[in-house]
Amino acid sequence: NAGVTQTPKFRVLKTGQSMTLLCAQDMNHEYMYWYRQDPGMGLRLIHYSVGEGTTAKGEVPDGYNVSRLKKQNFLLGLESAAPSQTSVYFCASKVQNNQPQHFGDGTRLSIL
Amino acid sequence: AQSVTQLDSHVSVSEGTPVLLRCNYSSSYSPSLFWYVQHPNKGLQLLLKYTSAATLVKGINGFEAEFKKSETSFHLTKPSAHMSDAAEYFCVVSDRGRNAGNMLTFGGGTRLMVKP
Numbered sequence: 466n467a468g469v470t471q472t473p474k475f476r477v478l479k480t481g482q483s484m485t486l487l488c489a490q491d492m493n494h495e496y497m498y499w500y501r502q503d504p505g506m507g508l509r510l511i512h513y514s515v516g517e518g519t520t521a522k523g524e525v526p527d528g529y530n531v532s533r534l535k536k537q538n539f540l541l542g543l544e545s546a547a548p549s550q551t552s553v554y555f556c557a558s559k560v561q562n563n564q565p566q567h568f569g570d571g572t573r574l575s576i577l
Numbered sequence: 578a579q580s581v582t583q584l585d586s587h588v589s590v591s592e593g594t595p596v597l598l599r600c601n602y603s604s605s606y607s608p609s610l611f612w613y614v615q616h617p618n619k620g621l622q623l624l625l626k627y628t629s630a631a632t633l634v635k636g637i638n639g640f641e642a643e644f645k646k647s648e649t650s651f652h653l654t655k656p657s658a659h660m661s662d663a664a665e666y667f668c669v670v671s672d673r674g675r676n677a678g679n680m681l682t683f684g685g686g687t688r689l690m691v692k693p
Contacts, residue, residue: 505586507667510680563628563671566681570618570620
């Protein structure tokens with residue numbers, strides 16, 4: 466049972482570099498989410514998608530872009546990385562409203 | 578609007594003693610409530626959920642939580658702590674069907690430490 470898979474697991478970037486984080490789910494879920502986790506702050510929603518081809522902003526969207534070209538994949542992009550984006554990023558998915566979200570194991574991103 | 582407050586950032590118990598992790602929420606509508614656990618360097622795992630059925634909810638690994646509307650609380654309990662319970666716990670609220678994407682709001686987390 467793969468569930469929600471995040472790639473890569475770790476990455477170090479220099480300020481100004483760009484990169485894309487990949488989230489893949491094999492559960493045919495409609496909803497997908499990207500969060501960042503910072504110490505003492507729980508998880509904060511960056512962007513989300515309610516279906517293939519749709520995206521929407523969450524609580525902290527600035528500096529990030531997303532795409533959901535295929536139902537099973539949700540990509541998070543950083544166009545010009547900044548040290549404030551150093552964090553642990555989690556992807557989650559769920560089948561429908563009021564059901565719990567299933568989380569990946571996270572991507573640890575450091576920006577120097 | 579919805580919000581969650583976890584009243585303790587750290588809780589320390591001895592193995593074999595009861596666990597109580599406190600959570601208060603606010604929600605404009607009937608909420609769904611969840612508890613998730615996060616072990617080091619891992620994602621979040623669902624412990625239990627409340628979605629308007631029984632107010633006492635049983636979850637995995639012996640945990641349970643009681644939804645008290647009058648107190649706007651959803652405290653997590655376990656009768657006897659085990660060393661493997663040491664982790665970070667998150668209380669989470671969602672306004673059922675009232676926001677596009679059914680977004681979750683997370684509490685700040687409670688780190689549970691279990692002493693031998």
